[in-house]
Amino acid sequence: MFRWIADHRRKKILEKDFPAEWRLTLQKHVLHYLFLNDEERIHLEQLVQVFAEEKIFTGCNGLEVTDEIRVVISAEACMLLLGLPHDLYRNLHTIFVYPSTVVVPEARQSMFSTAPFLVRSEVAISGQAFKRGPVILVWDAVKKGARHPENGHNVVYHEFSHILDMLDGHADGVPALHDKKSYESWSRVCSREFNSLIEKSQKGKPTFLDPYGATNEAEFFAVATEYFFDKPLKMKKNHKELYDILAGFYNQDTAAREKNHRLK
Ligand SMILES: [Zn+2]
Incomplete structure (x- = not known):
């Protein structure tokens, strides 16, 4: 159109x-x-x-x-x-x-x-x-x-x-980021978190993110997004770098929002 x-x-x-x-x-x-x-x-x-x-x-x-x-x-x-x-x-x-x-x-x-x-x-x-x-x-x-x-x-x-x-043609867990340098931190933080989720879930250890996120990188991003909106304060507390890159991508501070709401 x-x-x-x-x-x-x-x-x-x-x-x-x-x-x-x-x-x-x-x-x-x-x-x-x-x-x-x-x-x-x-x-x-x-x-x-x-x-x-x-x-x-x-x-x-x-x-x-x-x-x-x-x-x-x-x-x-x-x-x-x-x-x-x-x-x-x-x-x-x-x-x-x-x-x-x-x-x-x-x-x-x-x-x-x-x-x-x-x-x-x-x-x-x-x-x-x-x-x-x-x-x-x-x-x-x-x-x-x-x-x-x-x-x-x-x-x-x-x-x-x-x-x-x-949107960028690939379901690879990396959406189109806002600038070049964001890709570097995205890859560093998400790889670390993704691998740790795989390791913990394989060993049957408790994980913050749902173990379904260990399926592949695309599912990791989707599961992390769910938690970014649903449990932002906990994510910020326990997985701060992951929280920060998602906050940067979505351009929203969901943790501040949850905190304000609790204070009301
Ligand atoms: Zn999915």
Whole structure:
């Protein structure tokens, strides 16, 4: 689409007030929304308005896509963009939402299938992201993650961080960083943390990040992103360098936000 058409359409979308029911949904279901200051809230609401309007949400297995579903998913996806350029999900058009975790047998990918197959093995998943879209999410898991950040699991943050990672063409756990010298510290800190996660999880030792992050570098970045938004104070305390490079990339100080909220 020509850029000016998109810009013109977005301007129109933003002329409308943010719906009051949507705000209630955010207050009720997206805990992190309550951590934001006024300026950030307004910014997030604008991102949500555009995202919810532009992306196609398709319910699967009989799920009817309600405003609650649209708003919660949009808000969490856009939370990652609060400090980044807003157009980073431009290649993503469709979000498929399943009601609950699906176990899909051996995939037979067909060129003509309308809904993508979820996985290539018999593993229950709560989400999946593809380079040029779509994103697949399981609503049960989304709801749980949005309400209970203390678990450190958030499937929306997880899958959308994969989208950010893949923007440069590779799912390698390194998104496009803001400057050349950031790559050096990214690689140093993430390699160290990634290897230590592999080592500890192989030995069955307790780890801060979910051991799923030891699968590969892309999963490491996605899991670290979940914890950066869900448990920032703990991450900053115990894995400060990892916290710092993520804060630099996302351009957000989630720990300060959590701390302020606790002091309220
Ligand atoms: Zn993943």
